[in-house]
Amino acid sequence: xxxxxxxxxxxxxxxxxxxxxxxxxxxxxxxxxxxxxxxxxxxxxxxxxxxxxxxxxxxxxxxxxxxxxxxxxxxxxxxxxxxxxxxxxxxxxxxxxxxxxxxxxxxxxxxxxxxxxxxxxxxxxxxxxxxxxxxxxxx
Amino acid sequence: xxxxxxxxxxxxxxxxxxxxxxxxxxxxxxxxxxxxxxxxxxxxxxxxxxxxxxxxxxxxxxxxxxxxxxxxxxxxxxxxxxxxxxxxxxxxxxxxxxxxxxxxxxxxxxxxxxxxxxxxxxxxxxxxxxxxxxxxxxx
DNA sequence: TGAAATCGGAACGAATCAGTCTGATTTAGG
DNA sequence: CCTAAATCAGACTGATTCGTTCCGATTTCA
Ligand code: SF4
Ligand code: SF4
Numbered sequence: 266x267x268x269x270x271x272x273x274x275x276x277x278x279x280x281x282x283x284x285x286x287x288x289x290x291x292x293x294x295x296x297x298x299x300x301x302x303x304x305x306x307x308x309x310x311x312x313x314x315x316x317x318x319x320x321x322x323x324x325x326x327x328x329x330x331x332x333x334x335x336x337x338x339x340x341x342x343x344x345x346x347x348x349x350x351x352x353x354x355x356x357x358x359x360x361x362x363x364x365x366x367x368x369x370x371x372x373x374x375x376x377x378x379x380x381x382x383x384x385x386x387x388x389x390x391x392x393x394x395x396x397x398x399x400x401x402x403x404x
Numbered sequence: 405x406x407x408x409x410x411x412x413x414x415x416x417x418x419x420x421x422x423x424x425x426x427x428x429x430x431x432x433x434x435x436x437x438x439x440x441x442x443x444x445x446x447x448x449x450x451x452x453x454x455x456x457x458x459x460x461x462x463x464x465x466x467x468x469x470x471x472x473x474x475x476x477x478x479x480x481x482x483x484x485x486x487x488x489x490x491x492x493x494x495x496x497x498x499x500x501x502x503x504x505x506x507x508x509x510x511x512x513x514x515x516x517x518x519x520x521x522x523x524x525x526x527x528x529x530x531x532x533x534x535x536x537x538x539x540x541x542x543x
Numbered sequence: 544t545g546a547a548a549t550c551g552g553a554a555c556g557a558a559t560c561a562g563t564c565t566g567a568t569t570t571a572g573g
Numbered sequence: 574c575c576t577a578a579a580t581c582a583g584a585c586t587g588a589t590t591c592g593t594t595c596c597g598a599t600t601t602c603a
Contacts, residue, residue, distance in 0.1 A: 294548095301503070323601090327602070408561080464570030
């Protein structure tokens, strides 16, 4: 029930990239320096994000990363799915029949839980994560 | 974002045990046979569930398992936490400071997401999972 | 044309997870 | 009271995935 560190770092990286949206292009090394994450890790993260279509990459000197979509149109679910693969709590949700998929009585209930969970993540756009402060009273 | 197979099997096992709640005591081998899961795996699962306090175990001949609480008072979150440990999407939610917990701007937002997610799981009691049929129109 | 800078993918090591097994404990019966 | 069976409980091994790191292919600027 804990998402991988790569996914977490991907969220941080995307949040950092969202701030440079106006500038347009930012290098991975720049994002690593500003966020404090290890540079190679950021490189791997942006690689996956680019493959998923969330980031736009420009090779060569002066190149860098760029948000492929508006920050408001990117949700946590998108980032998590880009790094961790499809959101599926159990194997049967994905279609991969487990060993006891025939007798399992809770199988029909998993899609409901899965949808509720994904919906909760989809309700959090990237713009909300970019807002740093003013949320101290929730602790 | 996928819970471990052990947690999934734990849910199935608990669901199966809930049906024998009236009888009182059921052996782990019995649950394994009825659910179709591998017997050793069920043994490991019930061991963890007992340690967490969700099941009541009776040693010796004629012993077996028993629900420690009413089926309505056991939620998915309880089962998952018993097997997978605390529900914490990221390290900072648990209190384990990650490498960049100081500069991280999304850290204050994770508890909100985490609570929403756990709430979604806590809303599913074991009694709902025990109801086998009559949910075909949701597909 | 030369060179630098960037992303992209591939390789390595570590950690966790899943599965299996054997042993300690307890009760029922003789 | 003793034997015996049955049960849970914990420890071990193998495998998969995750995390990290490094080096090469590609592109643009000077
Ligand atoms: S069929 Fe049942 S046991 Fe198999 S993956 Fe789905 S929920 Fe889990
Ligand atoms: S502080 Fe930021 S990077 Fe670290 S675990 Fe929390 S959200 Fe992730």
